[in-house]
Each structure stands twice: as C-alpha cells, then as structure tokens.
Amino acid sequence: MAQVQLSGIAKTFGKVTALDAMDLTIDDGELVCLLGPSGSGKSTLLRIIGGFEMPSEGTIAIDGVDVTDLPPERRPTAMVFQSHALWSHMTVFGNIAFGLKLRHLPKAEIRERVEKVLDLVGLTGYGARLPSQLSGGQQQRVALARSLVVEPKILLLDEPFASLDQHLRERLREEVRDIQQRLGITAVFVTHGQDEALAISDRIVVLADGRMQQVGRPGEIYAEPKTAFVAGFIGAMNMLEGTLADGEITASGLKLPAEGSGPAKLAIRPEDIELAEPAEGRTVTVRRMIDFGAHVVIDGKLADGTHLRIQTDKAIRVSQGDQIGIRVESWTVFTEGDEPRRYRSDTVRSFRGARYA
Amino acid sequence: MISAPRSRVGGGGLSGLLLVALPVLLLLWLVLWPVLQAFVGTLYFPGKGFSAASYVYFFSDAYSLRNLWLTLWVTALTSILRVAAAMPIALYLRFRTGSIAALVQSLALFPLFVPSVLVAYAFIRVLGPNGIVDTLLVAVHLPKLPSPYLQPAGPIIGLVWEGLPLTLLLLLSGLGRVSTASVEAARDLGAGGVTIFTRIILPRIQSSIIVALAFNVLGLFSAFTLPYLLGPASPEMMGPYMQRTFSDNADPLNATTQAVITFAFCAAFGLIYVRAIAKGRKGLR
Incomplete structure (x- = not known):
C-alpha cells in the first residue's frame, strides 16, 4: 500500500x-x-x-x-x-x-x-x-x-x-x-x-x-463533466452546436433555457430526454428504434436533420417516420473559456452549485 | 456436399505438388544426381567391382586428416565468432531505434554487397605484410605485428566479416519473436541485462541460433575463395584441397572422394538445420 x-x-x-x-x-x-x-x-x-x-x-x-x-x-x-x-x-x-x-x-x-x-x-x-x-x-x-x-x-x-x-x-x-x-x-x-x-x-x-x-x-x-470533451467521451451524449441569446440556447431547432450569449455546445444525455406531446421546437422524427431489452433507444432527427438519441422505457414502441415530442430533463451548456452551466427540466432550475453524491 | 470439399482438397494438393515440382526436379537433377554419381563413382569401378580404397586412403593419410581437422575447427570457430559478433549488434538493432541504429544496421549489412575477392584484397592491404597496420606501426616507431595473412587466422577473420550480415539477419528474425513487453516484464520484476538475455531472450531464439550456426557451417565447410587467398598452403581447408587435388594433381577420384566426405559433413549439419526449423515451427504453434 x-x-x-x-x-x-x-x-x-x-x-x-x-x-x-x-x-x-x-x-x-x-x-x-x-x-x-x-x-x-x-x-x-x-x-x-x-x-x-x-x-x-x-x-x-x-x-x-x-x-x-x-x-x-x-x-x-x-x-x-x-x-x-x-x-x-x-x-x-x-x-x-x-x-x-x-x-x-x-x-x-x-x-x-x-x-x-x-x-x-x-x-x-x-x-x-x-x-x-x-x-x-x-x-x-x-x-x-x-x-x-x-x-x-x-x-x-x-x-x-x-x-x-x-x-x-x-x-x-x-x-x-x-x-x-x-x-x-x-x-x-x-x-x-x-x-x-x-x-x-x-x-x-x-x-x-x-x-x-x-x-x-x-x-x-x-x-458533471467539466469540458465538452469529457461530456462527449464518458457515456452516451447528444452534443449539439448552438447559440446562446435572450436567455435560451438554440441548437438544431431545439430551444432550451440557458444564460449567456454567443456560440455554445448543448450536451444532453439520452436518458435525460423524456417522450411528450409534439410541440414547437420539441419535435423529433424517428429514424429507427433500437431495442436493448432493458431499455429502448430511439435514434431521431431534429428539424435540421441532426441526430438525437433518446433512451426510454422498454415498453415504448415507435416506428420510422413517427413524429414524437420530447421533454429535456437536464442539460449542460459549454461555452469557450467558461465553466459549464447545468440546468434541470424546462423550468430552468439551475443546479450549478449541486454536487453529485 | 461432402465430395465437394474433398475434391477441393485434392485439387489443392495437386496444385501444391505442381508448385514444388520444378524446384524438386532441379534439386534431383543438379544436386542429388551428381552426389549419387560421385558416391557411386568413388565406390564402384566398372570391370573391377566395388572398392573403398579412396576413402581408406583419405582417412589414413595424415595430410588429408590435417586438412579435414583444419576445416572443422576453422568452420566451428568462425561460426561461433560470427554468432558472437552478430548477437550484440542484433540485440542493439532489435531494441533501439533512431538514426544511430539505422547507421549501425547499414554498416553491419555492408559486407553482404562486397565480393569475396575484394574482401581478400582489402584484408591483404590492411592486415597483410607491409599493409596499412604495419605502415602505421612503423610510422610511430613500433614493431610490426605478426600478420594473420596465410595463417589459419587469415581466412577466419575474412570469413567472419563476410558472413556477419547473414548471421545478423537470421538472429534479427529470431529476436523479432521476442516482444518488447516480455523483456519489460522481466525488467519490472527486477531482472538485469544478463538475466534477461540468458533467461528470457536466449531460450526464445534458440532455434534461430541453431539455424544461423547450421547455415554458417554449410557455407564455411566448403568455402573456397577466402581460404584459398588468405589461408595457409599447408594444411589447407577442404575447398582449396579439393581444387588442388582435381586440377594440380589431376586426381579426380580422390577429389571426388573429398567432395563426398565434405558433402556428408554438410548433410549432417543440414539435418540439424531441418530439425531446428521443425522444432521452431512446433514452438510457434
């Protein structure tokens, strides 16, 4: 020792x-x-x-x-x-x-x-x-x-x-x-x-x-990945190029509340996305569904064709071309030179101070 | 369904036999047939029957035996010296990279491209009487050294230099099977350089060393140019002895007998080589 x-x-x-x-x-x-x-x-x-x-x-x-x-x-x-x-x-x-x-x-x-x-x-x-x-x-x-x-x-x-x-x-x-x-x-x-x-x-x-x-x-x-590299390297991650403005980040047609301005990266774990009713800026077109047995992964595309992976319940069944709505439970925004900012649910509850147990 | 693979195997076997047919036929025609001819020609004489007199003469003639003995020990000593000289270079080249290693490799392989006659000429110019070494010694008022030219050491020095590249390449191919990680693992557990060489590297390249020795022996036993140009006139190695018996003495029977005896020794070392190859293949499985 x-x-x-x-x-x-x-x-x-x-x-x-x-x-x-x-x-x-x-x-x-x-x-x-x-x-x-x-x-x-x-x-x-x-x-x-x-x-x-x-x-x-x-x-x-x-x-x-x-x-x-x-x-x-x-x-x-x-x-x-x-x-x-x-x-x-x-x-x-x-x-x-x-x-x-x-x-x-x-x-x-x-x-x-x-x-x-x-x-x-x-x-x-x-x-x-x-x-x-x-x-x-x-x-x-x-x-x-x-x-x-x-x-x-x-x-x-x-x-x-x-x-x-x-x-x-x-x-x-x-x-x-x-x-x-x-x-x-x-x-x-x-x-x-x-x-x-x-x-x-x-x-x-x-x-x-x-x-x-x-x-x-x-x-x-x-x-709590500290850099966009760590976020992308550890575990599955949807990493979208976006722009911060007017209290929200816009990435591939998806709009989520976020502070700051300028170019940024939006990182969302597949398991942090839930299925919901389709709505403006919250709609994904299903490309295919992968059944892993214990869970299901939906490979979808956003408005501009960018891929988005969603991990959901094993009971969910969707088909290619289906329009599904999504609700993002938590996400992280990476901007050049700044600490990453983390958010939870659409209600914009920032949990930057929280530490993972 | 069963017959199809069987026919493919049969076809593969036939094409394989056809592929080796030409070299096998050449071997039979150019090597085995002359050997058989020579062997029979030294034992059977039409009209007179069988006689082993030429072999009895060779093994009872003191000069022939001295020649055979000289050939044996020059071959043995040169083979060992070649492996001993090539081993440190091979180890260096296997475990080092960079421009110095590339330079060492080029220098070590250089003799491969130099004809034997030039090696002998260079030897005489450098180590011969009144050669460069003698000239330098005289220039600094030192006595001349006894020259190895026309001494048994002469062909040994020349043959070691000439055969170094092939020995080096054979050892390098063996060392290629020793992974860097296996050497590092030994170092990690506390082994020093000598222990790593004797306990880890040497057992892994045993077959390569045997192959290198066998290759050297095969080439050296019947070497001609360097022993003829650099070696002593008496006793002499089997190569020059055979040539002199055939041409100068106009005695083809005894020359052929010497050739058959030389072939027998080479065949014995060839057998060691074949066994080493077979063992090496078994070890790789």
Missing part, C-alpha cells in the same frame, strides 16, 4: 508533447483509472510511473520517496501488460516464480507464495501448464499473479483486458477490483473503455491530447 505523487510530469518525444505538466496524487489503496482515447498519453503516463519512460520534466514520488530517476527494477511497482507478456518457454509456475527467484527466496517460500497467488487468481493446479495451454483470460490471470506475487506497493495495469471478449472482460475486471480491494493495494489502471473505468475506479483521470481534462469519482465525472 502506498501513495503516488506526480508533480509537473511532462513528456516530449522530439517535437511532440505526449504529456503536459500533470499533477496528480493517488492515495493509498485507491484504484485510479487513466481514461482517454488513443494518443491521449495514458499509457505514457503509466509507463512513466513504472519507470519504463523517463519524464522530460517533473517528479514522481512513491510514499514520499523520489523515484523519478529509478529504473523499473528498482521501483516498488509491478506492471500487467496488455499483451500478457508471459514467457512462453516457462510454465505458469516458472512465470510467477521468476520475480521471487531473482530475490533469492528459499524454494519452499517460493512454492508457497506461488500457490497462494494462484489460488488468489483462481488458477489452483495450473502451475505445470505452459502459457500456450491456457485461454486468453487465464493467461491474463497468470500475468496478474506474476505481478502480485512480488507484493508491489503499486500495481500498474496497461489495458490488461483489451484483447479479451466483452463477457470475459467484465468478469475479469470485477475479479481484479475484488483482488485489489482484498489486498488493499494501490492500483493504476489504463483503459480506453469508459464502461471499464466507470465500473471499477475509485477515481477516473480523463486524458486528451496529453492533458488532464478532469479528475473525479465515476458518478461525478458522468454527471
């Missing part, structure tokens, strides 16, 4: 800035997800924490000890790689015991610790197998066990489930979260999957273009 402190971390590759002056503190026993699209700098940041890349500027401290100039083998970290990175010529036991043998531990202790960690990841009895005799999910568990067995202070996971199918990914992320909480280990998890980040994180760090966009708890980031 340990605390990680990043101060002014920046990384450039030639003329390209991969990371730009980041400050972040990861608390003891916390699981933090680094979330962002490809090229956002999340893996670079993780590799800097692990010692595989040296920062161009800034310092990294683990439990107050500056580790900025230390190589990976001298840091109290262990990394789980996206490609598993298992050594195919060694058995599962050999892979897991490798780090312990380097520490010259007695054979009996090595065996005991390997068996214990195999049990932890649900692979008891698999020690004699070769990695090629395991499924993708089992290989990733071995990679996790190999990192955990050396009892690192910080566990780093670089998109560990990216190569696995959806079901296995969901199951394994739950298992990883469970193991992380049981051991109370500090973990940094890189992913580009928002579902993954929302499901397992204590906090999410959203990155884009090498900059931290927002740091917060999953619910907070979902409900």
Whole structure:
C-alpha cells in the first residue's frame, strides 16, 4: 500500500508533447483509472510511473520517496501488460516464480507464495501448464499473479483486458477490483473503455491530447463533466452546436433555457430526454428504434436533420417516420473559456452549485 | 456436399505438388544426381567391382586428416565468432531505434554487397605484410605485428566479416519473436541485462541460433575463395584441397572422394538445420 505523487510530469518525444505538466496524487489503496482515447498519453503516463519512460520534466514520488530517476527494477511497482507478456518457454509456475527467484527466496517460500497467488487468481493446479495451454483470460490471470506475487506497493495495469471478449472482460475486471480491494493495494489502471473505468475506479483521470481534462469519482465525472470533451467521451451524449441569446440556447431547432450569449455546445444525455406531446421546437422524427431489452433507444432527427438519441422505457414502441415530442430533463451548456452551466427540466432550475453524491 | 470439399482438397494438393515440382526436379537433377554419381563413382569401378580404397586412403593419410581437422575447427570457430559478433549488434538493432541504429544496421549489412575477392584484397592491404597496420606501426616507431595473412587466422577473420550480415539477419528474425513487453516484464520484476538475455531472450531464439550456426557451417565447410587467398598452403581447408587435388594433381577420384566426405559433413549439419526449423515451427504453434 502506498501513495503516488506526480508533480509537473511532462513528456516530449522530439517535437511532440505526449504529456503536459500533470499533477496528480493517488492515495493509498485507491484504484485510479487513466481514461482517454488513443494518443491521449495514458499509457505514457503509466509507463512513466513504472519507470519504463523517463519524464522530460517533473517528479514522481512513491510514499514520499523520489523515484523519478529509478529504473523499473528498482521501483516498488509491478506492471500487467496488455499483451500478457508471459514467457512462453516457462510454465505458469516458472512465470510467477521468476520475480521471487531473482530475490533469492528459499524454494519452499517460493512454492508457497506461488500457490497462494494462484489460488488468489483462481488458477489452483495450473502451475505445470505452459502459457500456450491456457485461454486468453487465464493467461491474463497468470500475468496478474506474476505481478502480485512480488507484493508491489503499486500495481500498474496497461489495458490488461483489451484483447479479451466483452463477457470475459467484465468478469475479469470485477475479479481484479475484488483482488485489489482484498489486498488493499494501490492500483493504476489504463483503459480506453469508459464502461471499464466507470465500473471499477475509485477515481477516473480523463486524458486528451496529453492533458488532464478532469479528475473525479465515476458518478461525478458522468454527471458533471467539466469540458465538452469529457461530456462527449464518458457515456452516451447528444452534443449539439448552438447559440446562446435572450436567455435560451438554440441548437438544431431545439430551444432550451440557458444564460449567456454567443456560440455554445448543448450536451444532453439520452436518458435525460423524456417522450411528450409534439410541440414547437420539441419535435423529433424517428429514424429507427433500437431495442436493448432493458431499455429502448430511439435514434431521431431534429428539424435540421441532426441526430438525437433518446433512451426510454422498454415498453415504448415507435416506428420510422413517427413524429414524437420530447421533454429535456437536464442539460449542460459549454461555452469557450467558461465553466459549464447545468440546468434541470424546462423550468430552468439551475443546479450549478449541486454536487453529485 | 461432402465430395465437394474433398475434391477441393485434392485439387489443392495437386496444385501444391505442381508448385514444388520444378524446384524438386532441379534439386534431383543438379544436386542429388551428381552426389549419387560421385558416391557411386568413388565406390564402384566398372570391370573391377566395388572398392573403398579412396576413402581408406583419405582417412589414413595424415595430410588429408590435417586438412579435414583444419576445416572443422576453422568452420566451428568462425561460426561461433560470427554468432558472437552478430548477437550484440542484433540485440542493439532489435531494441533501439533512431538514426544511430539505422547507421549501425547499414554498416553491419555492408559486407553482404562486397565480393569475396575484394574482401581478400582489402584484408591483404590492411592486415597483410607491409599493409596499412604495419605502415602505421612503423610510422610511430613500433614493431610490426605478426600478420594473420596465410595463417589459419587469415581466412577466419575474412570469413567472419563476410558472413556477419547473414548471421545478423537470421538472429534479427529470431529476436523479432521476442516482444518488447516480455523483456519489460522481466525488467519490472527486477531482472538485469544478463538475466534477461540468458533467461528470457536466449531460450526464445534458440532455434534461430541453431539455424544461423547450421547455415554458417554449410557455407564455411566448403568455402573456397577466402581460404584459398588468405589461408595457409599447408594444411589447407577442404575447398582449396579439393581444387588442388582435381586440377594440380589431376586426381579426380580422390577429389571426388573429398567432395563426398565434405558433402556428408554438410548433410549432417543440414539435418540439424531441418530439425531446428521443425522444432521452431512446433514452438510457434
């Protein structure tokens, strides 16, 4: 268990800035997800924490000890790689015991610790197998066990489930979260999957273009995105270009109360739109209906042809070409250089001061 | 419904056989047939019957055995030196990128495009008696060094330089199978450079090393130009020995016997190569 402190971390590759002056503190026993699209700098940041890349500027401290100039083998970290990175010529036991043998531990202790960690990841009895005799999910568990067995202070996971199918990914992320909480280990998890980040994180760090966009708890980031990028990246979002004037925002024919003036972005979650009677500036033409079983998503178009996604009750049935009315329950307006403004329902109850629980 | 795929498989097999037919026929005509001819020609004499006298002569003649022994150890030492010299370069090129790596790669592959005769000429000009090295030593009032020219070390130096690119390419192809992540994972757990090389990299490129050694042995055992131009006159390597027995001594029977013996050694190393390839393929599955 340990605390990680990043101060002014920046990384450039030639003329390209991969990371730009980041400050972040990861608390003891916390699981933090680094979330962002490809090229956002999340893996670079993780590799800097692990010692595989040296920062161009800034310092990294683990439990107050500056580790900025230390190589990976001298840091109290262990990394789980996206490609598993298992050594195919060694058995599962050999892979897991490798780090312990380097520490010259007695054979009996090595065996005991390997068996214990195999049990932890649900692979008891698999020690004699070769990695090629395991499924993708089992290989990733071995990679996790190999990192955990050396009892690192910080566990780093670089998109560990990216190569696995959806079901296995969901199951394994739950298992990883469970193991992380049981051991109370500090973990940094890189992913580009928002579902993954929302499901397992204590906090999410959203990155884009090498900059931290927002740091917060999953619910907070979902409900109160600080930038239009975060709003569009986390969860489904209708992002409409609009204009603020006369106490309202007009976007694609849709008019909603909002303060300010000038160009702005109107962000509405599909689940924040309810069906109502068609009315002026509140009418959508149905393009198609997608039935997800637990809910229904209506893909509609506004007056100017802009798409609008509406998530509604599973009992609702509409057909292509139907005219349906909508009522927007909450929305956010993003203007350049200003804090986002959030509104709830057509009655213009601003809840800017409210904080998501 | 069952017969259709069967006919496709049959058709595929036939076209596959047709594809390999030409090289197989050429192999039979240009390699195996002359080998068989040479083998039979050294053992069977029309009108006289079978006789292994030429083989008995080779293996009882001290000079022939010295030549075979010289060939064996020059081949072994050169092969090992080639792999030893190419390995650090291959590791550097595999795990480094950038302009320096590109320059190193160009320099390492350069010998591939230099004919053996030019290598020998350059060797003589640099390391030969009164060559550049001697001239420089004399210029600074130092004694001349014993030249490796016409010594067993002469062809070894030339052959190592000449064969470095092929060995490097073979090792690089093997190192391509070692992922950067697997090396980083070992580093992450505390492994140093030597441990990573011996425990992670070496086991993964074993078959490539065997292939490189086998390729080198096959080429070196019957090497001619550099041993002929740079090597000692006595004992001599099998290549020059065969040529001299055939042309200077006008003794085709003993020259053919030497060729069959050389072929037998090469075939043995060829077998090691084939086994290594098969093992490598099995390992990839």
